[in-house]
Amino acid sequence: MHARNALPAVLALVAAWTPxxxxxxxxxxxxxxxxGGQVILWEKTVPKIASGAWRGPVLADGQPDVxxxxxxxxxxxxxxxxxxxxxxxxxxxxxxxxxxxxAPSRVTDPADGEIPYLPAARAKQQDFAKNFTNPxxxxxxxxxxxxxxxxxxxxxxxxxxxxxxxxxxxxxxxNSGTRIVRLDGKPxxxxxxxxxxxxxxGHWEGNTLVVDVRNNNAKALFGRSGDFASxxxxxxxxxxxxxxxxxxxxxxxxxxxxxxxxPWTATIPARRYTEADKDDGWHYEGVPAxxxxxxxxxxxxxRICVENNGPFGGGxxxxxxDGPIISR
Amino acid sequence: MWYGMLxxxxxxxIVAGLIGLVSAGPALAQTPPAIPRLASGKPDFSGIWQTxxxxxxxxxxxxGRSDAPPSVGVVDLGTLPYLPKALPQKQRNFAARLxxxxxxxxxxxxxxxxxxxPAPFQIFQRDRDLTLVHQLGHQVRTIHTxxxxxxxxxxxxxxxxxxxGRWEGDTLVVDVTDFNDExWLDRSGNYHSDKLHVVERWSFVxxxxxxxxxxxxxxxxxxxxxxxxxxxxxRRDKDFQLVExxxxxxxxxxxxxxxxxx
Numbered sequence: 001m002h003a004r005n006a007l008p009a010v011l012a013l014v015a016a017w018t019p020x021x022x023x024x025x026x027x028x029x030x031x032x033x034x035x036g037g038q039v040i041l042w043e044k045t046v047p048k049i050a051s052g053a054w055r056g057p058v059l060a061d062g063q064p065d066v067x068x069x070x071x072x073x074x075x076x077x078x079x080x081x082x083x084x085x086x087x088x089x090x091x092x093x094x095x096x097x098x099x100x101x102x103a104p105s106r107v108t109d110p111a112d113g114e115i116p117y118l119p120a121a122r123a124k125q126q127d128f129a130k131n132f133t134n135p136x137x138x139x140x141x142x143x144x145x146x147x148x149x150x151x152x153x154x155x156x157x158x159x160x161x162x163x164x165x166x167x168x169x170x171x172x173x174x175n176s177g178t179r180i181v182r183l184d185g186k187p188x189x190x191x192x193x194x195x196x197x198x199x200x201x202g203h204w205e206g207n208t209l210v211v212d213v214r215n216n217n218a219k220a221l222f223g224r225s226g227d228f229a230s231x232x233x234x235x236x237x238x239x240x241x242x243x244x245x246x247x248x249x250x251x252x253x254x255x256x257x258x259x260x261x262x263p264w265t266a267t268i269p270a271r272r273y274t275e276a277d278k279d280d281g282w283h284y285e286g287v288p289a290x291x292x293x294x295x296x297x298x299x300x301x302x303r304i305c306v307e308n309n310g311p312f313g314g315g316x317x318x319x320x321x322d323g324p325i326i327s328r
Numbered sequence: 329m330w331y332g333m334l335x336x337x338x339x340x341x342i343v344a345g346l347i348g349l350v351s352a353g354p355a356l357a358q359t360p361p362a363i364p365r366l367a368s369g370k371p372d373f374s375g376i377w378q379t380x381x382x383x384x385x386x387x388x389x390x391x392g393r394s395d396a397p398p399s400v401g402v403v404d405l406g407t408l409p410y411l412p413k414a415l416p417q418k419q420r421n422f423a424a425r426l427x428x429x430x431x432x433x434x435x436x437x438x439x440x441x442x443x444x445x446p447a448p449f450q451i452f453q454r455d456r457d458l459t460l461v462h463q464l465g466h467q468v469r470t471i472h473t474x475x476x477x478x479x480x481x482x483x484x485x486x487x488x489x490x491x492x493g494r495w496e497g498d499t500l501v502v503d504v505t506d507f508n509d510e511x512w513l514d515r516s517g518n519y520h521s522d523k524l525h526v527v528e529r530w531s532f533v534x535x536x537x538x539x540x541x542x543x544x545x546x547x548x549x550x551x552x553x554x555x556x557x558x559x560x561x562x563r564r565d566k567d568f569q570l571v572e573x574x575x576x577x578x579x580x581x582x583x584x585x586x587x588x589x590x
Contacts, residue, residue, distance in 0.1 A: 060367060124585075124586035125586070127586070128586055137583075138580055138583045139583035139584060139586060139587060141580075141583075143577075143580075143584055146577070146580055147576070148574070148577050148580075148581075149466070149572075149574055149577075164452065164454070164459060166374065166452045166453070166454070169452065171452055171459065171461070173459075173468060176466075177466065177574070178461055178466070178468050178572075180450070180461065180570065182569070186567060189569075189571065193571065195571070195572045196572060196574055196577065197572055217581070218584075218585050219577075219581050219584035219585055220584075221584065221585055226586070228585040228586060229585070230585065287479070289472075289474075289476040290476055290477040290478065290479050290480050291474075291475065291476045291477065292477075297474075297476070299470075299472070299476070300470065301486075302468070302469070302486055302487060302488055303466070303468070304436060304487050305466075306433075306434070306435065306466070306576045307435050307436060307487065307510070323427070323432075323433070324426075324427055324429075324432035324433065325432060325433055325434055325575060325576060325578055325579055326431075326432055326434060326575050326578070327432070
């Protein structure tokens with residue numbers, strides 16, 4: 001497979017695959033379409049991981065060493081608050097089961113699992129969801145279908161990703177987009193600069209990476225259900241790593257008085273992937289490095305999307321870009 | 329007009345730098361300048377870099393024109409050694425450059441163009457690899473420095489190639505292969521085929537300047553290998569940082585979030 005064609009193929013695969021797996025929930029069978037043939041498992045529960053001291057390996061600059069490949073354990077971006085129920089208008093078989101037989105809402109505060117939208121904002125989210133399967137206007141196309149960066153927080157529920165660390169930095173290499181978290185304590189960008197991946201200033205507290213996220217253009221949405229913030233949103237992220245470095249929980253507090261009636265908190269569980277795991281075409285797409293006679297080592301391949309954007313996902317169409325966009 | 333003045337200033341800097349280089353040449357061999365190093369002792373290229381050169385406008389010598397400041401060129405052979413059969417495509421590209429240059433769609437620029445495109449990129453370096461995050465678009469390249477080989481599977485047609493680096497003293501030598509033929513080499517339509525093979529040589533001139541040389545061979549397009557040489561300058565502006573520039577999104581970003589909804 002040509003690398004330049006790889007992403008649309010995977011996207012098509014996921015679009016076709018998501019309902020299949022969900023239809024078999026709660027015990028998905030092996031997915032024949034997945035690259036490595038390994039079962040892609042969506043868990044139904046979220047482990048508890050407490051903030052505290054870090055006792056694992058540390059880097060030369062003192063950061064906990066959490067480098068490597070990670071992916072969320074619950075579901076993709078089909079549905080923010082009912083993650084395993086499918087995208088709007090595309091319910092999974094599991095959606096018919098009692099709610100407690102699917103993974104819980106990613107909203108962990110308030111306790112009802114709902115984003116506390118102001119009425120006008122709720123209407124916008126519902127309007128998007130209603131039109132998702134038949135997007136009659138450009139704004140009803142989920143932005144990932146256009147190869148937009150998945151942004152904050154959607155990047156954490158869209159394919160696996162790699163964390164690389166350096167003195168003063170934590171780097172996230174996502175399937176769609178790259179995010180640089182700066183640990184230098186310097187102030188955020190000027191308020192009028194708004195970015196798909198926002199501006200991230202972080203520090204470590206024991207086993208927890210705490211990141212203050214501002215300058216978010218909020219255009220990425222949270223997924224196919226149309227949940228969203230505005231570009232006023234402030235997100236306090238806490239990446240809480242378990243003691244053996246095999247899992248972490250992403251716990252993020254969203255504050256945005258223009259969209260929400262009160263701050264709310266999201267939780268996204270994630271697990272580490274290593275050479276012990278096989279390429280499953282979604283969570284983990286590591287490719288064996290060519291080094292004869294040495295132990296297996298997986299590498300990340302380049303990610304290309306907009307250059308060969310094709311149709312995928314729900315009713316969303318591909319949006320090829322043929323003409324000039326910039327004049328600089 | 330402004331770019332003419334800017335260019336003159338830049339050229340003066342470069343010329344001064346080159347004179348300094350030449351005159352310092354013998355001394356360099358005896359007392360190497362202090363350069364950043366990893367704990368392993370290897371040169372540490374971490375930082376934000378950008379060329380002052382006009383390479384991206386046109387690799388070859390050219391007078392100033394409406395879309396390019398003048399330059400004496402940055403290629404060792406002067407002009408590029410196109411095969412006769414390959415030259416007409418370059419001429420067609422040049423004629424259509426204001427609409428056909430892939431950069432205008434914010435597409436991945438390839439190698440070596442991504443290095444001398446006039447926007448900053450940040451190098452993150454570990455013993456095992458260097459990660460190049462380019463401000464323009466979504467380009468991220470990993471240069472592996474862990475004694476791994478090019479993939480067994482060939483013809484994967486990467487946009488940025490497959491990069492395997494090794495150290496020759498304090499010079500990082502990177503072999504880059506397995507490209508597609510979709511990228512250009514500059515804004516003037518210089519191009520390559522999917523047989524492109526690039527060997528890069530990265531070395532410090534001083535702690536804030538990298539000498540970057542890329543030897544390009546492509547038997548379907550060029551009669552012989554040629555080498556582009558430019559300098560990369562550390563961006564030392566106060567509090568300088570990359571600001572993401574996913575400009576491919578500019579054609580539709582006005583639709584989000586929910587700006588069309590009631």
